[in-house]
Amino acid sequence: MKVLVPVKRVIDYNVKVRVKSDGSGVDLANVKMSMNPFDEISVEEAVRLKEKGKATEVIAVSIGPQQASETIRTALAMGADRGILVKVDGDVEPLAVAKILKAICDAEQPGLVILGKQAIDDDSNQTGQMLAALLGWPQGTFAHKLDIGEGQMNVEREIDGGLQTVEVKLPAIVTTDLRLNEPRYASLPNIMKAKKKPIDEKAPGDYGVDTAPRLKVLKVTEPAKRQAGVKVKDVAELLDKLKNEAGVI
Amino acid sequence: MASLVIAEHDNKTLKDSTAKTVAAAAQVSTPVHVLVAGADCAGVAEQAAKLAGVEKVLVAEGYNKMLAEPMEALIVGLSGGYDAILAPATTNGKNYLPRVAAKLDVPQISEILKVVSADTFERPIYAGNAIQTVQAPAGKKVITVRVTAFKPVDSSGSAAIENAPAAADPGISKFVGEELSKSERPELTSAKIVISGGRGMQSGDNFHMLEKIADKLHAAVGASRAAVDAGFVPNDYQVGQTGKVVAPELYIAVGISGAIQHLAGMKDSKVIAAINKDEEAPIFQVADYGLVADLFKAVPEMEEELTKLGY
Numbered sequence A: 001m002k003v004l005v006p007v008k009r010v011i012d013y014n015v016k017v018r019v020k021s022d023g024s025g026v027d028l029a030n031v032k033m034s035m036n037p038f039d040e041i042s043v044e045e046a047v048r049l050k051e052k053g054k055a056t057e058v059i060a061v062s063i064g065p066q067q068a069s070e071t072i073r074t075a076l077a078m079g080a081d082r083g084i085l086v087k088v089d090g091d092v093e094p095l096a097v098a099k100i101l102k103a104i105c106d107a108e109q110p111g112l113v114i115l116g117k118q119a120i121d122d123d124s125n126q127t128g129q130m131l132a133a134l135l136g137w138p139q140g141t142f143a144h145k146l147d148i149g150e151g152q153m154n155v156e157r158e159i160d161g162g163l164q165t166v167e168v169k170l171p172a173i174v175t176t177d178l179r180l181n182e183p184r185y186a187s188l189p190n191i192m193k194a195k196k197k198p199i200d201e202k203a204p205g206d207y208g209v210d211t212a213p214r215l216k217v218l219k220v221t222e223p224a225k226r227q228a229g230v231k232v233k234d235v236a237e238l239l240d241k242l243k244n245e246a247g248v249i
Numbered sequence B: 001m002a003s004l005v006i007a008e009h010d011n012k013t014l015k016d017s018t019a020k021t022v023a024a025a026a027q028v029s030t031p032v033h034v035l036v037a038g039a040d041c042a043g044v045a046e047q048a049a050k051l052a053g054v055e056k057v058l059v060a061e062g063y064n065k066m067l068a069e070p071m072e073a074l075i076v077g078l079s080g081g082y083d084a085i086l087a088p089a090t091t092n093g094k095n096y097l098p099r100v101a102a103k104l105d106v107p108q109i110s111e112i113l114k115v116v117s118a119d120t121f122e123r124p125i126y127a128g129n130a131i132q133t134v135q136a137p138a139g140k141k142v143i144t145v146r147v148t149a150f151k152p153v154d155s156s157g158s159a160a161i162e163n164a165p166a167a168a169d170p171g172i173s174k175f176v177g178e179e180l181s182k183s184e185r186p187e188l189t190s191a192k193i194v195i196s197g198g199r200g201m202q203s204g205d206n207f208h209m210l211e212k213i214a215d216k217l218h219a220a221v222g223a224s225r226a227a228v229d230a231g232f233v234p235n236d237y238q239v240g241q242t243g244k245v246v247a248p249e250l251y252i253a254v255g256i257s258g259a260i261q262h263l264a265g266m267k268d269s270k271v272i273a274a275i276n277k278d279e280e281a282p283i284f285q286v287a288d289y290g291l292v293a294d295l296f297k298a299v300p301e302m303e304e305e306l307t308k309l310g311y
């Protein structure tokens, strides 16, 4: 079974983003970029499936600018076998990403696609579910644990009330949540090896997908800022303020 | 035309998030219809029928856990009569609604904070560090709603209740089981007061200290990712960018540093109090009241003081 892992190049999660003063977006110039943290979890899960003999090949796909090939290299260094870079400059909306991924699935016929539950830049939480719908496949979103059987898979999911297990037929889509695993760091020898692994370069047109955004971003602004308040000296003062000043207890 | 709101419920009780989503829907397109999909959920439909501004409630039986695949088929089947379809941005709504958008070949607008006009919305990006104003193209709008940003409609309505036309279950998924956190306390996302613990709590046992305070204040208990990852508390306690978003009257952060991903889930609380032994902790930059103290001293003291004050 082939496993496809879409990986997105995003602003590093440690960076404090700055909104551009002209309201056109956030400032990404000279900002550290990394693999979306949830996608690291996806790569880790796919590589573990290969190590357990459940997967035969792990393919990392990224849709983005030329530099997204570095994100693919990171996946290759973690243990993915080959990469596909679909080169697009500018933002690509989840629906267009899902359409490109669908075309890749049609060509590669994976048994499983593992995506992150959410990209930490657009915070959309859509792409995996959209891909599942386009393919007519079932999904196990917000995965906490996977248990792959013959032709089916149990996915334990992180839901608002706790944990839920669903059984889905394969092929299927999984989106990863934080507790699925702890991604490994690539070792130096594996980073070296990854340099020789192949990355195919494609364009959205190769898949017949138009990536022009459908949503028009009118502006991007900073949220209302909270002011730091006061320091209180002890618990008694804290409770007094909460009760008599703020009136919240 | 009209908008369709997908109800959030547990087959017995209609969740508050539905009333908030109806409030958002009424600003997008009226009349508002509500779909209650569940199992033996007639009682929920009656509650939904009381929501102010709702014209009609559609009931679909046979959707016990609202699995994404049959929900997609059901909602897509109903979509012809609506120009907007909205669901609360709960783990349910996030699970099924993008499938509907993809099937209708429209973008989904996730977690709207505000309806600017019928086709223009505000939504958070980058963990809420930026707010995007987006305009949807002509055609159907598929939207999830950040419910903390909307006030619920009241229960003064009386809508008609009808059965929804049946849709075939694609039969590719099934519910196996669940492990739900049991608690007598209010739900995290609707509680008036939330007290959350972080890595500083050191163990799950120590969370009992917070629970005692929660019981006195009728508060819910939440946590940071670090506390969940360490196994102190279950995953559904996580507050933040990738957990739950809360906006209570009072949020008390105990032993939480205040990483941006945590702030994303609580910085719209009315009042924030923080207890942390590190006076440089970033949580103090958003806290209205900060107490620099060892939580193992401050929290038990807080319980005692509350008792003295008659809580």
Ligand SMILES: Cc1cc2nc3c(=O)[nH]c(=O)nc-3n(C[C@H](O)[C@H](O)[C@H](O)COP(=O)(O)OP(=O)(O)OC[C@H]3O[C@@H](n4cnc5c(N)ncnc54)[C@H](O)[C@@H]3O)c2cc1C
Pocket (backbone or CB within 6 Å): A013, A037, A038, A120, B197, B198, B199, B200, B201, B223, B224, B225, B226, B227, B238, B239, B240, B241, B242, B243, B244, B254, B255, B256, B257, B258, B259, B260, B261, B262, B265, B275, B276, B277, B278, B281, B293, B294, B295, B296
């Ligand atoms: C993709 C991604 C998603 C994430 N999503 C979320 C999310 O949704 N929610 C979330 O919370 N985090 C999230 N995080 C994690 C986030 O970046 C932080 O790592 C996390 O919030 C830290 O939790 P913490 O504040 O409990 O721990 P720490 O940062 O370790 O802070 C512990 C604090 O406790 C204080 N402390 C220790 N002992 C005591 C004591 N005895 N008395 C008083 N104070 C004490 C310390 O001074 C410190 O400030 C995410 C990270 C990533 C990469």
Ligand SMILES: Nc1ncnc2c1ncn2[C@@H]1O[C@H](COP(=O)(O)O)[C@@H](O)[C@H]1O
Pocket (backbone or CB within 6 Å): A006, A007, A008, A009, A036, A038, A039, A061, A062, A063, A064, A092, A094, A097, A114, A115, A116, A117, A118, A119, A120, A122, A123, A124, A125, A126, A127, A128
């Ligand atoms: N441009 C992209 N390239 C590769 N994968 C992507 C891209 N955009 C989204 N994804 C995948 O979809 C997941 C969810 O993203 P989103 O729906 O944007 O929150 C991410 O974690 C990735 O796995």
